[in-house]
Amino acid sequence: MKQHDHKDHNHNPDHDHDHGGIFGKNTELYFAIISGVFFFMGLITETFMGAAVWVSLGCYLAAYFFGGYFTLIEALEKIGKREFEIDFLMLVAAIGAAYIDRWGEGALLLFLFSLGHSLEHYAMNKATKSIKALGELSPKTALLKKGGDIKEIPVGELKVNDIIVVKPNTKISADGVIVKGGSSIDQSPITGESIPVDKTAIKIIGDLPEFNKIDRSHVVFNGTINGDSVLEVQVLKLHADATISRLVKMVSEVETKKSPTQLTTKKFEKWFVPVVVVSVFSLCFLFLVVDETVQESLYRAISVLVASSPCALAISTPSAVLSAIARAAKKGVLIKGGRALEDLGSLTTIAFDKTGTLTEGKPRLVNAFSLNGFDKKEFLNLVLDVESLSNHLLAKAIVNDLQAEYNLESKDRSSNVMSIQGKGVKAQYNGGHIYIGNVQLMEEEGIQISSEALDYLGKLQKEGQTVMLVGYKETAIGLISVMDVPRKNSAITIQRLKDIGIKEIIMLTGDHQNVGDAIAKQIGLNRAKGNLLPEDKLKVIGEYIKKGIKIAMVGDGVNDAPAMASSTVGIAMGAAGSDVALETADVALMSDKIESLPFVIGLSRKSKSIIKQNLWISMGIVALLIPATLFGYANIGVAVAIHEGSTLLVVINALRLLRYNLD
Structure with a gap:
C-alpha cells in the first residue's frame, strides 16, 4: 500500500x-x-x-x-x-x-x-x-445580504449560511448553493470545463443536505464566473475551506x-x-x-x-x-506531486467504480411501451399520472423523462397512490385500480401477464435494467424500465485508453453482476465485478498490486477511498467541492469528465x-x-x-x- x-x-x-x-x-x-x-x-x-x-x-x-x-x-x-x-x-x-x-x-x-x-x-x-x-481567481470581497440591505465585505468575514448576492458577469465569492435565480456559470477555473454550465436555485424542503450531496446543478464554487443573471447564494463553506483555496494549497x-x-x-x-x-x-x-x-x-x-x-x-x-x-491544473486536473505524475505513465490496468463514474449516477427511463394492443399514448399518460404522485427516486426519474421525451403533462386522473414496500405502487385511476411494480405484485393482485410480457421482462433484466410491469383492469398493459445509463463519453474514453496502451480496464461495482456486465458490454470494458462492498474492492486492487501490476482506481473518493488509497494511483472523479476526494486521491479530476484521463496519462x-x-x-x-x-x-x-x-x-x-x- x-x-x-x-x-x-x-x-x-x-x-x-x-x-x-x-x-x-x-x-x-x-x-x-x-x-x-x-x-x-x-x-x-x-x-x-x-x-x-x-x-x-x-x-x-x-x-x-x-x-x-x-x-x-x-x-x-x-x-x-x-x-x-x-x-x-x-x-x-x-x-x-x-x-x-x-x-x-x-x-x-x-x-x-x-x-x-x-x-x-x-x-x-x-x-x-x-x-x-489560481490564487488570484478568488474575489476579495462579497456582497452580503441581510434583510433588505446589501453590504460589501471581505470574503474572509463570510460565515456559513450567509446569503450573498452575485451580480451578472462577476466572480462568485464562496462555495455554496443557489437559493434564488438561475444562470449559466463558467466553471473552467475550477473544473477545466470549456462550456458554461446551467445552474438553478434549489427547492428547499426542511434542512439542506450536506454540501457534497446537493445536486451539482444547484452548487456554485468560489472563483467561478456568473453569467447574465443575478444570483443569491447561501454560503456553505468558509473561504479557507473553499474548493479554490484547497486547490491552491494542494498545488x-x-x-x-x-x-x-x-x-x-x-x-x-x-x-x-x-x-x-x-x-x-x-x-x-x-x-x-x-x-x-x-x-x-x-x-x-x-x-x-x-x-x-x-x-x-x-x-x-x-x-x-x-x-x-x-499544465494539468489548467485543464482542471490536480496531480499531487512527482510520484503521482510518474506513476500515471506506468499504468497498465484501470479499475472504475460504476455509479457516477462510468455512468451518470442517476436512473433514466430506458423503455416504456404498451402490450396487448393498449394505446401507447394512453399508456404513457397513465404511467405519468400515477408516478407524478410518488416521491420515490425512480418515480421522479420516470416523470422527468416522460415529460422531456414525449412532451407530456399530467392530467391528474390518478389518486390515492399507495406504496407497497419492495413491490411497487397501487393507485386509483378512472374508477379502477392500476399497479406498477414487479411480477410478485401483479400475481398477488390477480393481474394476467402474457408470455410476451415475461419474455421482454427477462431480456431487459439480463441487460441490467430495473423493469416494472403496469397492470390495469386485470391485465399487464405494458412495461417500463429504468437504468443508470453510461455517460456520453464513457465508451469513447475507454477506447482512447486502450489506444494509448492500457491493457485491462475493469469495473468494480456494488450493483448486481447483470448490471455491471450490461454496462461493461455497452462501453467496451474488459470485464465487470458486481455485488462488491468497499472492502471487496480493496481486496481486488490488492490482488493486482501483489502481482506487481500498476493499477489505478477511479472513483468518487467516498466509498471507494480504501481501494483508491491502496492502488498505484487513486483518481477521484468530480472532486470539486469534495473534501474526501481531494484528500484521498493522488489525482483529482475537478469536473465529472472522465475524458481527462487519457490526457493526464499521456501528459x-x-x-x-x-x-x-x-x-x-x-x-x-x-x-x-x-x-x-x-x-x-x-x-x-x-x-x-x-x-x-x-x-x-x-x-x-x-x-x-x-x-x-x-x-
Missing part, C-alpha cells in the same frame, strides 16, 4: 530563487546584469586601455560582489542544512580563481552563473505563474512530493558533490607528480570544479514535474520522456566537460558558458509541457 506523504508541505527550496531586494522580485537578474557590466569594464580597462591594475581589479571585485551575492546567500542556507551543492562549488571555484590571481575568470564565472540562475528562475516562473494564478504542496527519479537524482548529487570536492582537492597537488607549476595545477583543479557542477541535473526533473502539474508519459532527455543532456555535458577541463581543452569561462546554456536548455525543454495536448 502506498504511503501518502503529508509531512513536508513547504515549497521546495532547492531552486526557489525568488529573491527580493532593492529592485523587487527581479533583483537577482539586475544584480547579474550589473555584475556583467563590471566584468566587461574590467576586461576593457585591463586589455585595451592599459589602465592601472587597481582599476580593473576594482571592476572585478564589484563583479564578484554583484555576481556572488545571491550565490553566497544560497550556499550559506545549504551549508546550514549540511548540504554542499552547486552554489558552494561555484563559490569555491571563484575564491580559487582569485587566489591564483585570475580575477577576470572568477568574475566571469560568477557573472555567468548568476545570470544563468536568474534566467532559469525567470523561465521557471512561466510554469509557476499558471499555478499561482503549492505538490512539488514537495518527489518522484522516484527526483529522489534518485538527489541521492546522486549527495555523493557526487563530495567526490568532486575530494577529486579537485587532489588535483591541486598534481604539480607534485606532473611537470607543471602550482598555479597551473590550481587552475586545472578549479576548471574541473566548474565543469563538475551538476546545475542542469539538479533542475532537469523539478522543471519538468512543475510544468506538467501546471505523464510525455513528462517522463522529457525528464529522460534532460538527464541525458545534463549528464552528457558533465561527462564531456570534466575530461575537457582536466586535459586543458576548455577553460573556466567556456565551462561556465556551456553549463549555464545546458541548464537553460533543460528548463526550456521542460516548459514544452505547458503546451501539451493529447494527439
